[in-house]
Amino acid sequence: MGICWGSPADNPTPSTSAHLSSVISQTTSNTASRGSNISGYSRFSASSGDEPSPNGHVSPSFNMRIFSFAELKSATKNFRPDMVLGEGGFGKVFKGWLEEKAPGKSGSGTLIAVKKLNSESMQGFEEWQCEVNFLERLSHPHLVKLLGYCWEDKELLLVYEFMQKGSLENHLFGRGCAVQSLEWNIRLKIAIGAAKGLCFLHTANKQVIYRDFKASNILLDGSYNAKISDFGLAKFGPSASKSHVTTRVMGTYGYAAPEYVATGHLSVKSDVYGFGVVLLEILTGLRTLDPNRPSGQQNLVEWVKPYLSERRKLRKVMDQGLDGKYPPKAAFRVAQLALKCLVLEPKNRPSMKEVVETLEQIKSISENPKVPRNHSPRRATRRHKERSH
Structure with missing residues (x-):
């Protein structure tokens, strides 16, 4: 659904639900089938959810809270324009304040984010249901927490x-x-958190393919802990006897794995490709697709790949916003990991478990960099004495 909950950027990521298949075929969903899914909404239960455990867990149902439209209208000041946090294909996201109704807690409450379906949205019903279906059951420190939902009339x-x-x-x-x-x-830290979230999805009791991994779907709390959001395109993985599922191609240009775009074959390795794209964005500070860049540089993956194999070349494409303040060895290893995630053959990409392990190792390099031998204090003192004589 492609919603950024921070201030909207000047060049927002293309819509999540941009049907990549529209380039390949003109297949569209049947409106009547969407309507038939609505009857399934009534089974959602209502009460507060549990806190996620450190390693996450899957529950038959978290029994989420059902909000009234009046409650959310009040919380967002009647969905006032200055309360908008972002907007995507599904609709707008509003900042809200939920008042505590408990005795003795007057004036206290909770900040919330409210995603409201645009009545003209082509995404709506299926993605709304998919989001609730997954997030009422999945709990992990690196998945955004869905507190509840509202379904009243067409709202x-x-x-x-x-x-x-x-x-x-x-x-x-x-x-x-x-x-x-x-x-x-x-x-x-953000890369590791997002990787852990994906790893949890891929290793859940019933494997989940996220299908739309990108920078706008990685949200950050006050301590920059990353949480994956927006499960409108998520899909259960293949059965044990199959390597992939075949589905209508949906996602975001620039992040979708090439084999998925070409054939509709979807697997967890499709998510790994998207993760590799985001790693490149983290390294370079550049969008995966930008028509405003010079010819030959508009597709980040195609342009940057040749620069990732050598440290000297990598420096040329590192984000200038870092101002050179990064450990070159760690950055190079991240670049190498990105290359592995972006290989064309899905089976040759690492698993997200391997990605997490590699990033954790890189983190230790960043935190405890080795002092180069030719820059040791003893050698420096010796060179100084030699010069003085």
Whole structure:
């Protein structure tokens, strides 16, 4: 559904539900079949959910809260324009304040994010249902928490925990003095958190393929902990006897794996490709697709790949916002990992478990860099004495 919860960037990511298949075929969904799915909504239950465990878990149902439209209208000040956090194919996301109704808690409440379906949206019903179906059952520190939902007449809304720092997309590509460049250690922290979220999905009891991994769907809390959001395109993985599922091609240009775009064959390795694209964006601070860049540089993956195999070349495409303040060895290893994620043959891409392990190793390099032998204090003192004589 492609929604950024931070301040909207100047060049927003193409719509999540852009049907990539429209380039390949003119297949469209049947409106009547969407309507038939609505009857399934009534089975959603209503009460508060549990806190996620450190390693995440899958539950038959988290029994989420059902909000009234009046409650959410009040929380967002009648969906006032200055409360808008972002907008995507599904509709707008509003900042809200949920008042506590408990005795003795007057004036207290909770910040929330409310996603409201645009009545003219082509995405709506299926994605709304998909989001609730997955997030009522999946709980993990690196998945955004869905607090509840509202379904009254034609009004469809989703209520999430509020993520103070907005989206990774806005931090990488946003402009203006309000947007500060992310330090290297924070970028690595975000990459590790997002990787752990994907890894959890891929290793859940019933494997989940996220299908739309991109910078705008990675949200950040006040401590820059990354949480994957927007499950409108998520899909259960193949059975044990199959390597992939075949489905209508949907996603976001630039992030979708080439084999998925070409054939509709979807697997967890499709998510790994998208993760590799985001790693490149984290390294370079550049969007995966940008028609405003010079010819030959508009597709980030095609342009940057030749620069990833050598440290000297990598420096030329590293994000200038880092101002050179990053460990070259760690950056090079991230670049090598990105290359592995982006290989054309899906089976040769690493698993997300392997990606997490590699990033954790890279993190240790960043935190405990080795002092180069020719820059040791003893050698420096010796050179100084030699010069003085």
